[in-house]
Amino acid sequence: MMRFSGLSLICSLVSICLATPEVQLDGTTLVGTSIDAFDLVEQEFFGGIPFAEAPVGALRFAPPVPKSSLNVTSFDASEFGAPCPQLGSPLNVSEDCLTINVLRPAGLSVGSALPVMAFIYGGGFAEGNTSVYNATVLIGQSVARGTPVIYVNFNYRLGPFGFPQGDESASRGALNLGLKDQIAALEWIQTNIGTFGGDPSKVTVFGESAGAISIALLFLNSGLEHLARAAILESGSQSSTPAFNASQREFEWQNFVAATPECNGTSSSSTFDCLRQANISTLLTAYTIAASESPEEFPFVPVIDGPGGIVPDLPSNLLATGHFSRIPFIAGTNLDEGTSFVPTDVATDEEVRDLIISSAFPTITGQAPPDLTIAADILLKLYPDNPALGSPFGTGNDTFGLSSEFKRSAAIAGDLFFHALRRAWTQAASKVGVKTYAYLFTDPQAVPAGEPFLGVTHATELFYVYGAPTVFGPAPANVLSLAMMDYWISFAVNLDPNDGYGSPRPTWQQYTPSNEVILQLTGQNSTVIPDDYRAIQIAAINAVPSVFSH
Incomplete structure (x- = not known):
């Protein structure tokens, strides 16, 4: 994996940035970046495109709200969006992080209908950043072998922001928010990838570690077969992080709340309002404290969310009864x-x-x-x-x-x-x-x-x-x-x-x-x-x- 901090760095290190590509998306002109890297075929990058509303204010600790329109005439899509708040946070983290990136061979049009490879990053559900995954060689090889594809990756919420724990989170329908972010991103691909020259009926979702765990969990009850036709799972299955009910980690959630000054004196069963009033730096400090006090290495991860949820039961029970999507x-x-x-x-x-x-x-x-x-x-x-x-x-x-x-x-x-x-x-x-x-x-x-x-x-x-x-x-x-x-x-x-x-x-x-x-x-x-x-x-x-x- 080649790690770069952004497309401008890719351009300066390994490529000559060529003519500026543009794509029309629902009345907005997306302005991307052209890349000529490693003597490979010319490629075009469009990044930092919001697929959901910023999860701030009342949307913090809430399911993602799909963003139907950018509501601007022109959008600078030449760089990756900011990473989501996380442990060991990079300096440019932002809660307004639910963004998606597209890398494609140059010269595509709406009717090109190329297969799509959509990557979900790992990091223990505690960290992750789309910008460190440079797929230019992968795309170059797809063209060289005569089977070009489009590459997509996207952010999802992490730690307590994406995976709240405890009884209150369960009662508020706030479990597995990071998985719901991933579903929202895959739905965005279904709706919009054709504009970039992709075929929404030929999406393969792939991921590593927490990304692979996520995909395996999406097999269980998310309707994944309507969002992708195939999957690749690298080093992760449904229970690579043990599967518990949200109440199992009530301790983790209360430690997070207790480390948030805005929640002093608040009932332990009514914490969302005070948490939504805290600024993000305060919450990141609280997250760091809660993680240090946890008996687990990965305390904020997906949970069993019950009937009708993404993970309705212990995964082994679902596998035993054949309750999973039938995609290769x-x-x-x-x-x-x-x-x-x-x-x-x-x-x-x-x-x-x-x-x-x-x-x-x-x-x-x-x-x-x-x-x-x-x-x-x-x-x-x-x-x-x-x-x-x-x-x-x-x-x-x-x-x-x-x-x-x-x-x-x-x-x-x-x-x-x-x-x-x-x-x-x-x-x-x-x-x-x-x-x-x-x-x-x-x-x-x-x-x-x-x-x-x-x-x-x-x-x-x-x-x-x-x-x-x-x-x-x-x-x-x-x-x-x-x-x-x-x-x-x-x-x-x-x-x-x-x-x-x-x-x-x-x-x-x-x-x-x-x-x-x-x-x-x-x-x-x-x-x-x-x-x-x-x-x-x-x-x-x-x-x-x-x-x-x-």
């Missing part, structure tokens, strides 16, 4: 997902056990349910304290100067939050005839420099999907990156990653009940393998999904 998807994980999510100083059996229990019972009071403690003890037996079996996988007895318990806990976390859930998801979907493909990303060149203890960790595949190694990377990472772009583009264009265009690459076999296989993505040796790694351990996790809040 690719889903995959990275080899060492868990290394980014466990403390490097974990050193005892009891600490590993506590990590397992706290993931499904994140509270500072009360006793964990007996079935959870039993399940934790089972996992400790199935994942012994043997560094040769731990994560990073394939690194033998090397503990990288850490306790061997780190590799043990990383293996458990990776399976508990990612690998087991991906397997359960692809199995459930394939059993009802959904066309699905699965992958395991294992390329050793993706290991972060200077941090070998992380292995092929969470998010490292993004650089490959966005084509960074094809521009900056050595072989064979550049070959794999090109192949991955071709797989992703092929699937978006044809609902099949094997369209024969672009680079030569192995055939990616469909995942079916009689052929449970995944594509192992690594260097120049990608190959199809059985989906049976750590079969006993993952089966134990998936046998009791409700115990782990899956």
